[in-house]
Amino acid sequence: MYAGxxxxxxxxxxxxxxxxxxxxxxxxxGEASRGVFEGINYxxxxxxxxxxxxxxxxxxxTPTGKxxxxxxxxxxxxxxxxxxxxxxxxxxxxxxxxxxx
Amino acid sequence: MSLGLxxxxxxxxxxxxxCLTYMTIYVTIMPMxxxxxxxxxxxxxxxxxEVLEExxxxxxxxARRDGPDIFFGTDQRERAVRDSLGYLARALSAVxxxxxxxxxxxxxxxxxxxxxxxxxxxxQAEFLSLFLAxxxxxxxxxxxxxxxxxxxRWRASAQIMHDPELASLxxxxxxxxxxxxxxxxxx
Numbered sequence: 369m370y371a372g373x374x375x376x377x378x379x380x381x382x383x384x385x386x387x388x389x390x391x392x393x394x395x396x397x398g399e400a401s402r403g404v405f406e407g408i409n410y411x412x413x414x415x416x417x418x419x420x421x422x423x424x425x426x427x428x429x430t431p432t433g434k435x436x437x438x439x440x441x442x443x444x445x446x447x448x449x450x451x452x453x454x455x456x457x458x459x460x461x462x463x464x465x466x467x468x469x
Numbered sequence: 470m471s472l473g474l475x476x477x478x479x480x481x482x483x484x485x486x487x488c489l490t491y492m493t494i495y496v497t498i499m500p501m502x503x504x505x506x507x508x509x510x511x512x513x514x515x516x517x518x519e520v521l522e523e524x525x526x527x528x529x530x531x532a533r534r535d536g537p538d539i540f541f542g543t544d545q546r547e548r549a550v551r552d553s554l555g556y557l558a559r560a561l562s563a564v565x566x567x568x569x570x571x572x573x574x575x576x577x578x579x580x581x582x583x584x585x586x587x588x589x590x591x592x593q594a595e596f597l598s599l600f601l602a603x604x605x606x607x608x609x610x611x612x613x614x615x616x617x618x619x620x621x622r623w624r625a626s627a628q629i630m631h632d633p634e635l636a637s638l639x640x641x642x643x644x645x646x647x648x649x650x651x652x653x654x655x656x
Contacts, residue, residue: 375653399588399626
């Protein structure tokens with residue numbers, strides 16, 4: 369995944385994590401939608417990446433921070449699935465562990 | 470026209486057949502584009518007159534690198550698709566108000582949405598309930614984006630359940646929840 373694409377995903381997650389574009393960014397449904405973090409139930413969202421990869425994440429709207437630097441919520445990355453690389457490329461590790469942040 | 474044929478599989482009575490015949494004929498005679506041509510933004514900027522002339526006969530997808538593709542088509546064709554979709558949605562909604570027909574329609578709907586079978590029975594039931602409710606809401610409002618978003622969400626979810634790697638990743642033990650802040654990647 370190129371740096372520009374990583375930045376694009378980061379910008380989406382940090383600015384419009386709850387925007388369903390009807391295509392590559394949307395909440396999941398049913399069994400796939402249910403996730404837990406720190407004992408709290410969340411709806412799982414997905415961003416589709418190139419090569420079939422995807423990022424799963426939760427949206428915690430609880431305001432964080434203090435005073436003038438109050439931030440409105442956080443995005444919790446649940447899992448990252450890199451997809452299938454081209455045969456000429458080295459195979460990355462499968463589905464990085466809980467990259468929560 | 471393919472949508473008309475799909476709904477046809479749900480109809481069995483005489484009244485329903487008359488409705489289907491009307492629907493199929495209506496869709497057939499409308500001047501609808503059968504495919505979309507894709508051009509780059511740079512090509513359009515260099516040859517806008519030529520592209521605008523082509524739009525009279527075929528829908529154009531303007532491919533962009535820094536944003537979503539843009540769709541060009543004539544207002545007549547767009548209204549034809551929207552009106553046809555509206556008629557089909559109203560017909561389907563009217564049929565599915567009958568609980569008995571809902572039971573008979575479910576296998577047909579499942580057959581057309583092949584990924585539906587990848588979901589659990591509970592999820593399939595939830596999908597069908599939301600599907601019907603969304604069709605009725607779209608019929609009332611005249612906009613069908615909520616239906617497309619619903620289908621997209623459920624199809625993506627079904628793909629996860631069907632893919633052994635993704636299903637395994639979904640069920641994987643996350644270990645301890647230890648948040649790590651992430652910074653914007655550098656170029």
